[in-house]
Amino acid sequence: MSRVGKIARRTFLVGSAAIAGGVAFGYYMYKRPAKNPLLDDLAAGEAALTPYVMINAEGITLITPRADSGQGVYSVQAAMIAEELDVDLDQVKVDPGPPSPAYYNTALAEEAAPFRPTNEGFTAESARGMMDVLMKFLGMQVTGGSTTVPDGYEKLRIAGAVARETLKAAAAAETGVPVSQLKTERGAVILPDGTARNYVDLAAKAAEIDPVEKVVLRDPSEWRLMGKPMMRHDILAKSTGTLTYGIDAKIDGMVHAAIKLNPRQGGAMISYDDSAALALPGVQKVIPIKGGVGVIASNTWYAIQGAEAVACDWGPAPFPPEQAQHWEALASSFTAEAQDSQQRNDGDVEAALEGAQVIEAEYRAPYLAHAPLEPISAIVQVTDERVDIWTGTQIPRFVQSNVAKMTGLDADNVHVHVMMMGGSFGHRLEDEVVKQATELAIAMKGTPVKLTYSREEDMIHDFARQIAMGRGRGAVKDGKVHAFDLGIAMPSVVVSQLGRQGLNMPGPDTQIVAGAWEQPFAIPNYRVTGYRAPQLAPISSWRSVGASSNGFLHDGFLDELIHAAGADPMVERIRLCWHEPSRKVLQAVKEMSGWDGFEMGENRGRGVAFTLSFGVPVAEVVEVTNTDRGIKIDKVYVAADVGKIVDPINFDNLVKGGVIWGLGHAINCEITYTDGIVDQTNFHVYEGLRMYQSPQIEVQGLENASKIRGIGEPPVPPAAPALANAIFAATGQRLREMPFNKFIDFV
Amino acid sequence: MKLNVNGADHEVDVDPNMPLLWVLRDELGITGPKYGCGIAQCGACTVHIDGQAVRSCQVAIGDLQGDVTTIEGLGTPDALHAVQAAWVEHQVAQCGYCQSGQIMQAAAMLELNPEPTDADIDAVMSGNLCRCGTYPRIRAAVKTAAANLKGA
Numbered sequence A: 001m002s003r004v005g006k007i008a009r010r011t012f013l014v015g016s017a018a019i020a021g022g023v024a025f026g027y028y029m030y031k032r033p034a035k036n037p038l039l040d041d042l043a044a045g046e047a048a049l050t051p052y053v054m055i056n057a058e059g060i061t062l063i064t065p066r067a068d069s070g071q072g073v074y075s076v077q078a079a080m081i082a083e084e085l086d087v088d089l090d091q092v093k094v095d096p097g098p099p100s101p102a103y104y105n106t107a108l109a110e111e112a113a114p115f116r117p118t119n120e121g122f123t124a125e126s127a128r129g130m131m132d133v134l135m136k137f138l139g140m141q142v143t144g145g146s147t148t149v150p151d152g153y154e155k156l157r158i159a160g161a162v163a164r165e166t167l168k169a170a171a172a173a174e175t176g177v178p179v180s181q182l183k184t185e186r187g188a189v190i191l192p193d194g195t196a197r198n199y200v201d202l203a204a205k206a207a208e209i210d211p212v213e214k215v216v217l218r219d220p221s222e223w224r225l226m227g228k229p230m231m232r233h234d235i236l237a238k239s240t241g242t243l244t245y246g247i248d249a250k251i252d253g254m255v256h257a258a259i260k261l262n263p264r265q266g267g268a269m270i271s272y273d274d275s276a277a278l279a280l281p282g283v284q285k286v287i288p289i290k291g292g293v294g295v296i297a298s299n300t301w302y303a304i305q306g307a308e309a310v311a312c313d314w315g316p317a318p319f320p321p322e323q324a325q326h327w328e329a330l331a332s333s334f335t336a337e338a339q340d341s342q343q344r345n346d347g348d349v350e351a352a353l354e355g356a357q358v359i360e361a362e363y364r365a366p367y368l369a370h371a372p373l374e375p376i377s378a379i380v381q382v383t384d385e386r387v388d389i390w391t392g393t394q395i396p397r398f399v400q401s402n403v404a405k406m407t408g409l410d411a412d413n414v415h416v417h418v419m420m421m422g423g424s425f426g427h428r429l430e431d432e433v434v435k436q437a438t439e440l441a442i443a444m445k446g447t448p449v450k451l452t453y454s455r456e457e458d459m460i461h462d463f464a465r466q467i468a469m470g471r472g473r474g475a476v477k478d479g480k481v482h483a484f485d486l487g488i489a490m491p492s493v494v495v496s497q498l499g500r501q502g503l504n505m506p507g508p509d510t511q512i513v514a515g516a517w518e519q520p521f522a523i524p525n526y527r528v529t530g531y532r533a534p535q536l537a538p539i540s541s542w543r544s545v546g547a548s549s550n551g552f553l554h555d556g557f558l559d560e561l562i563h564a565a566g567a568d569p570m571v572e573r574i575r576l577c578w579h580e581p582s583r584k585v586l587q588a589v590k591e592m593s594g595w596d597g598f599e600m601g602e603n604r605g606r607g608v609a610f611t612l613s614f615g616v617p618v619a620e621v622v623e624v625t626n627t628d629r630g631i632k633i634d635k636v637y638v639a640a641d642v643g644k645i646v647d648p649i650n651f652d653n654l655v656k657g658g659v660i661w662g663l664g665h666a667i668n669c670e671i672t673y674t675d676g677i678v679d680q681t682n683f684h685v686y687e688g689l690r691m692y693q694s695p696q697i698e699v700q701g702l703e704n705a706s707k708i709r710g711i712g713e714p715p716v717p718p719a720a721p722a723l724a725n726a727i728f729a730a731t732g733q734r735l736r737e738m739p740f741n742k743f744i745d746f747v
Numbered sequence B: 001m002k003l004n005v006n007g008a009d010h011e012v013d014v015d016p017n018m019p020l021l022w023v024l025r026d027e028l029g030i031t032g033p034k035y036g037c038g039i040a041q042c043g044a045c046t047v048h049i050d051g052q053a054v055r056s057c058q059v060a061i062g063d064l065q066g067d068v069t070t071i072e073g074l075g076t077p078d079a080l081h082a083v084q085a086a087w088v089e090h091q092v093a094q095c096g097y098c099q100s101g102q103i104m105q106a107a108a109m110l111e112l113n114p115e116p117t118d119a120d121i122d123a124v125m126s127g128n129l130c131r132c133g134t135y136p137r138i139r140a141a142v143k144t145a146a147a148n149l150k151g152a
Helices: A004-009 A073-085 A106-112 A122-138 A148-175 A199-208 A235-239 A299-308 A323-331 A349-353 A396-407 A432-443 A456-460 A492-501 A547-562 A569-576 A580-593 A648-670 A719-731 B020-027 B082-087 B099-112 B116-124 B135-151
Strands: A010-019 A022-029 A051-056 A061-062 A091-095 A184-185 A188-190 A197-198 A255-261 A269-273 A285-290 A291-296 A311-314 A337-347 A359-365 A377-384 A387-391 A413-418 A449-452 A469-478 A482-489 A523-532 A604-615 A615-625 A630-641 A696-701 B002-005 B009-010 B045-050 B052-055
Touching: A004 A630, A010 A148, A010 A199, A010 A492, A022 A148, A022 A199, A051 A073, A051 A122, A051 A148, A051 A199, A061 A199, A073 A091, A073 A615, A073 B045, A122 A615, A148 A184, A148 A188, A148 A197, A148 A199, A148 B002, A184 B009, A188 A199, A197 A199, A199 A696, A235 B082, A235 B099, A255 A299, A255 A456, A255 A580, A269 A285, A285 A432, A291 A299, A291 A432, A299 A449, A299 B020, A323 A469, A323 A482, A349 A449, A349 A482, A349 A523, A359 A547, A377 A432, A387 A396, A387 A432, A396 A432, A469 A547, A482 A547, A482 A569, A492 B052, A547 A569, A547 A604, A569 A580, A569 A604, A580 A604, A580 A615, A580 A630, A580 A696, A615 A719, A630 A719, A648 A696, A648 A719, A719 B052, B002 B020, B045 B099, B052 B099, B082 B099, B082 B135, B099 B116, B099 B135, B116 B135
Parallel strands: A061 A091, A255 A449, A387 A413, A482 A523, A630 A696
Antiparallel strands: A010 A022, A022 A051, A051 A061, A184 A188, A188 A197, A255 A291, A269 A311, A285 A291, A337 A523, A359 A469, A377 A387, A377 A449, A469 A482, A604 A615, A615 A630, B002 B009, B045 B052
């Protein structure tokens, strides 16, 4: 029996509405319902309804408001609706829907609240409730923080169940057969004599009757789709080159554009000379925009050639120009004045370190680019009446309001068409490309302008992952970790990112210590302090955000203390871990890897690491060999607990991808600044992992945690420390700074 | 300039220095080949020229000699090539943006080397970057495709 009855009363008012030739099902929230995004297209009915299911003569459409950048969430969201609606995924269309404040993301707010995800006590739950209200006001239809599954897990299934029960009631009204004798199957209500009444044929009737608001969600044991291997709806298109990504979109009459921006990100353009560019074939026009120029041409390549040919005089960078200055700014932020948070302070660290042999270490994590393989792009068409935008974005609501401000049009007249994305990793949480395309489209009024970034512009003007510095002090006693004191300094990602949207973030930034302060270890004297460095280069959320750096800082230093204590890295972590689901993922990788110590014979070794992030405990064991040609990663074992696995195939793929993401950047990648300009311009100097370095990976998903969680990000943070710890086991060399290839060779 | 793509003849009037990739994408509307780097580092633009895997971002249209096959010409959703069928069976794709190039590279490899070893696969496929990290599934799909082609 699920908790849905209580949830439906507390949070949702379920509804339906007539649309042209059919019906829409969904629900609206709280006392002041958010405005319905599809109202313009609704013939009549409930103004406040937010649809997730639409049925008319054209068929059944499931609305999946979280954006798909490759993580498969269109399929997962559709499956959660279809599970209760009793349709199969080959019978429905999947549509991301328009931007709307009603599609707000409650789970993302939960992640932002400063309570450990292991703490489900009253205070934590009520604070998350407050955040829920806050998020509604912000109206953030944001995809991020591995929140799509937890956010939709109940909402989407309820929407499907309400639709199903209302369609049954419609069939009962039409046929006189009582609802209790009706069944549903493959998009139809089945009468006792076996006759099928299709949902499509019942839609008009369903729109006339009161929706059935009291539904009971099915027990997971009854699921047809969820929890079982699924075929993603986009696999065929992605295997045949027939899927249209944002960069592939074509609008009649459009022109192509490229940009040249001040390479010192955010700096001004003082002057430009476009005479050489205008002499090139295909180039039609050069238009000055904020911080640079846009070049209009008949073909993307002509536009890129044109942009390269514009001679510009650039202003200085609005941040320290040299990389060493950024590290110095972090190094001088470990002060009482710069302290941002200290939410973990168990025992008495100072007393425990007094007189003990103190182990100290400094860790560093560099800036990184997101560099999804599809460079960012946007098509914008501006007329006097409306704006249309075709782009791959995780933040359609912000895009809509920003373009409304730029054009002076009402937001209702700004139409965002969310396109499929060739990766994001957080890159498409920014919308500069849309703003630039809009500047060009305003200058080219009436003509659709397709702006495509070159790879070089994309790398140089990415908003990088934060740099971070960790300073650890610790002590051991009687073969155990006795004191652990970690300070972490970084600029605030949230302040940088929200600042670009004109929003403030009061209070401490939990991302500065995410992946460190909330780790479920019972170290007797245990302190984690966050220090807020000044804002330096502009930064943004990068797959696993704060935990992407802090997992390495925290677990790497923990491993040093465990070795200093002479304890076994696996056994000591399991002994220290008080949180049952977390301990079980450690035990799972212990068994999977046949762990019998960190030593594996000459030149070989294994390391374990653990990070709890986004509420998901993940443990990884990495095995390496130190060969003549460098370190070879032989094998990785991963165990993760998301409470419930919706699609085991997608789960497996995302975990392996997360490990490869974590390892590739730990080994090979950094973004650095010289004269205020990013040094790494393309994949020849920013490779991530290629196949020859990619290890075999074994994955186990556990379901002991009490809440369902997403898996896009949590496998990333433990990958780097597990590798560093394995390299220490094999070579005795302790790596404390990424990328590791600056310090040791890899095969 | 004339070119043959997926069995059809086309004529384009562009700068002869324009890379084949941009002729395909922006002049002919064939968008299966993807732009990822422009400098032959990612492989997303891989097509076949007379059966050989080539980075289309590096071939100036004025220098093109031979017939071009893109992912759209390798197989279609209704008539999959064995490599595409293996990609579907293993559900290789995450974002999928690199997969056109991966599939074209794998198909060309299997033409020359129908029974590649693990080391062969790693050596040939390492020029194709996947930012999502689908390499374990690519390896498995290449092996399935090899087995199916052998049985065919």
